[in-house]
Amino acid sequence: MYSLTVVARVGLSYGKTMVNIVVQDLNDNKPVFLRDKEGITLSENAAVGQEVYLARARDLDAGINSRVTYSLSYNPDDQFRISEATGVIYLNRPVHADPNTVLHVEVTATDGGESPLSSRHSVMITIEDVNDHTPVFDHTSYETSLLESTPVNQRFFALAASDADLGANGRISYAVTEGNGEEKFGVFPDGFLYVRKPLDREDKDYYSLTVTASDSGNPLRSSVVPVVIHVIDENDNSPVFTNNTFTFSIRENEPPDSFVGKLTATDRDIGRNAELIFSLSSLQNDFAIDPKNGFIKTLHVFDREELVQSTGQNFMTLEAAVTDNGSPRLRDKVKVNVYVTDVNDNPPKFLRAPYRVQISEGSSVGTQVLRLYTSDADEGLNGDVFYSIVGGNDDGRFDIDDATGQITLARSLDRETYSKYLLTVVAHDAGLTKQLSSSTTVSVDVLDENDNAPEFTQTDTKISVSETTPVNTELIQFRATDADLGVNSEVIYSITAGNRKDTFHVDAMTGVLYLHKPLDYEELSAYQLNITASDNGNPRLSTTILFAIAVQDANDNPPSFPSTAIVRQIREGIPVHTPIVTVTADDPDSSLNGKVTYAISYQDPEDNKRHFGINPITGVIHTLLPIDRETIDTFRLTVVATDQAEPVSSRLSADKLVTVIVEDVNDNAPIFVSMNAAVLPKIDSKFDKGGVTIMTVFARDLDSATNGLVTYELASGNNELFRLDQSTGALKLRKSVSNPEPTYRLSVKATDEAVQSERKSTEAYLTVIATNHVDVGPKFESDSFTGSVYENEPPGTSILTVSAKYHSGEVEYYVTNVTGGGVQVDRLFDIDTKLGVLSTATELDREFGVDTFEIEVYAIVTGVGTLKTSKTKVGI
Incomplete structure (x- = not known):
């Protein structure tokens, strides 16, 4: 506007006036941005509706010509929208571009003139990376192998994981997180596995590791992969013979190349390192061995009697060696005793020849006349000699005991008729395939004396004895009588045959039979004894009976389990009655004494529930109840193996620990x-x-590892006003609010970090209360409330009612904090929003450590114009 003073003159007269000229605006200026281009950044996970940029343009015109409106003249995929009046650009759709991608948006500012003028402004929006990708391994699992001698710190396998994020969000580090309790392995920062401690295949040939790849973002993200490592054998164990000494036997006179026995050895290695080669000492020329199978064979014929005569023993001792096929080769040595067993190749030989004896003509029938003795160099039956009279006994006056060579009187003698007898006696051995014999003469002079042999009076010919009978126990007393008088009637008892290993002993004077050495039913179950009663006459006469002793089995061997530990892994939730492991125990006893049954005697932890059962016959352990790792993650079962001896009090048992780990x-x-x-x-x-933190949302997941790792998100509510931290659960206020609403209703979601297909989530509602610091809120009936509740009551148990009054509107109640022992605790209590009834939110346990709680309760008035709140404390 211009103000002019206009003067008009006529002669000396003049007049003046004020002229105001208003300059009307013409739309000759277009809107102008401060800069033609602008560069900004935007997070790739930015929420739809988020403010992105404020576009501002100025127009020098006036009035309607200076009123600027904004529009997007270039907006690919309708990614953004703009407020026409304010120029605020909002995100219209979720961002699907890769990080570091630049999105171009063109803003047009137009004035309100009749012929509108406009200008354009370019906004370059760079998508900023967010740590929203988890590291991913290039394989779902890995499997490799390495020599057990691999040096410590040597690399042996490369793992590789990728992360689609950028910068620190995509920078990956590795760690072995499971299966490495012995710390045998490590992983370098570049993903290479290396040996951390020396390996031993014989100790453990298989490792199942879990390797975790983590990025460096905030919050950190990670993934795991199973890695199976097989340890390859090397020749680091020597072969070992299965016996400290081997004992074999071979019959004498066998032809060369006869089989003697087989050597056996073991090698803890495998493959070529466990291939065994046998050899004998080169210092002997008697035997040869097959290097592959350890068969020992003879090189010539052996004579047992010659061996005994030359060496004093009937066996030969060799030195054998076994070598493996590894590199370097390892070996072991052992002694081998080869016994040469007897073949009947020697006839009996009489010790005296000829024999002469005198006998009284009054001797009764059965009188012992003479006992013939022979020697036979052979063993066993080949050396057992039997006798017979083949000449000079035509009238049968004499008998001979075919086993003992005892000649006895068979018929009464008469010296006046025959004063002398010349008997021909043949001795032959008891060889099974052939029998050898020799003969001698016995000259019998008949004298005028009488004699009687002892006679047994008891009727028992057999007894049974338990194998547990103590040594020196009296078993039976033999009784024999002799009709003679004086020393000729004194009876002496002896065991003359069948007393193997000197197991029994008979008292010579009393005839009492004692146990001399311990019995073992598993070694020998019966004995046949020759019991002889002899007098003290001259010549001595004797009587022999056959006495049988049966050994009764006793339950003297408990069942035994293998010494190796039994550990099994099972997944929680497997079906009931699923077999998981079989336990086996051995018992060398016979019959019921060796029959084993199984039972579970104890389960740790002991919770009055039997989670496992066992088949008493087969030893197969199976589940009886559903298995829940969150309740119990490790079971220790004590399995008892019991034999079935009778009575029950004599039964023996053994136990074994079985460990069950729940995955x-x-x-x-x-x-x-x-x-x-x-x-x-x-x-x-x-x-x-x-932002200002309002509270921290927290959800607990009972699973382990990533199955129990929880992340949070704001499912619904005022996203422009509130923000929820994904990892920490911190609920924050984005901006200051001058006139807040009485309450804000939010929905939060907690999701675990299991694999995508198995993830589980839970939603909960939150109420954010705006407090009033000026106006007086509802009036509680008391400054504080006190109540009590029994422990172990079910959730929802009412405790007390909190009540507040206000002259208008409805009052709502909320629990905002619970502390116990001065420390904030979980939400243990709930309150009825409308009625103010305080109740338990979970089952309480007084022995948990806290028995007193303080609860903060807010009361808020709804339906009135301004905020009106009050709070009180409740003690439980």
Whole structure:
């Protein structure tokens, strides 16, 4: 506008006036941006509706010509929208571009003139990377092998994982997190596995590791992969013979190349390192051995009698060696005793020849006349000699005991008729294939004396004895009588045959039979004894009876388990009655004494529930109840093996520990334990750009590892006002609110980090209460409330009622905090929003350590114009 003073003159007269000229605007200026281009960044996970950029343009015109409106003249895929009046650009759709991608948006500012003018402004939006990708291994599992001699710190296998994020969000580090309890392996930062401690295949030939790849983002993200490592054998174990000494036998007179026995050895290695080669000492020329199978054979014929005569023993001792086929070759040595067993190749030989004897003509029938003795160099039956009279006994006056060579009187003698007898006696051995014999003469002079042999009076010919009978136990007393008088009637008892290993002993004077050495039914179950009763006459006469002793088996061997530990892994949730492991015990006893049954005597932990059962016959252990790792993750079962001896009190048993480890399955969803109400904090003038924390949301997941790792998100509510931290669960206020609503209703979601297909989640509702610091809120009936509740009551048990009054509107109640022992605890209590009834939210346990709780309760008035709140404390 211009103000002019206009003067008009006529002669000396003049007049003046004010002329105001208003300059009307013409739309000759277009809107102008401060800069033609602008560059900004935007997070790749930015929420739809988020403010992205504020476009501002100025127009020098006036009025309608200076009123600027904004529009997007270039907006690919309708990614953004703009407020026409304010120029605020909002995100219209989720960002699907890769990080570091630049999105071009063109903003047009147009004035309101009749012929509108406009200008354009370019906004270059760079998509900023967010750590939203988890490292991914290039394989779902790995398997490799390495020599057990691999040096410590040597690399042997490369793992590789990738992360689609950028910078630190995509920088990966590796760690062995499971299966490495002995710390045998490590992993370098570049993903190469290396040997951390020396390996031993014989100790363990298989490792199942879990390797975790983690990025460097915030929050950190990680993934795991199983790695199976097989340890390859090397020749680091010497072969070992199975016996300290081998004992074999071979019959004498066998032809060369006869089989003697087989050597056996073991080698803890495998493959070529366990291939065994046998050899004998080169210092002997008697035997040869097959290097592959250890068969020993003879090189010539052996004579047992010659061997005994030359060496004093009937066996030969060799030195054998076994070598493996590894590199270097390892060996072991052992002694081998080869016994040469007897063949009947020697006839009996009489010790005296000829024999002369005198006998009284009054001797009764059965009188012992003479005992012939022979020697036979052979053994066993080949050396057992039997006798017979083949001449000079035509009238049968004499008999001979075919086993003992005892000649006895068979018929009464008469010296006046025959005063002398010349008997021909043949002695032959008891060889099975052939029998050899020799003969001698016995001259019998008949004298005028009488004699009688002892006679047994007892009728028992057999007894049974338990193998556990103590040594020196009296078994039976033999009784024999002799009709003679004086020393000729004194009876002496002896065991003349069948007393193997000198197991029994008979008292010579009393005839009492004692156990001299321990019995073992498993070694020998019966004995046949020759019991002889002899007098003290001259010549001595004797009587022999056959006495049988049966050994009764006793339960003297308990069952025995293998010494190796029994550990099994099972997944939780497997079907009931699933077999998991078989235990086996051996018992060398016979019959019921060796029959084993199985039972589970104890389960750790002991919770009055039997999670496992066992087949008493087969020893197969199976599940009886559903298995839940979150309740019990390791079971220790004591299995008892018992024989079936009778009576029950004599039974023997052994026990074995069976360890069952339960592997986790993602069968639990996160459960919110934090408060479901919080108070909106008072905001001062200096609002923190990072936001003000209102509360921390917390959900607990009972699973392990990533199955129990929880992340959070805001499912519904005011996203522009509130923000929920994904990892920590911190609920923050994005900006200051001058006139808050009485309450804000939010829905939060907790999700575990199991594999995508198995993830579980839970949603909960939160109420954020805006407090009023000026107006007086509802009036509680008391400044504080006190109540009590019994422990172990079910959730939802009512405790007390909190009541507050206000002259108008309805009052709602909220629990905002619970503390116990001065420390904030889980949301253990709930309150009825409308009625104010306080109740338990979970089952309480007084022995848990806290028996007194303080609960903060807020009361808020709804339906009135301004905020009106009050709070009180409740003690439980």
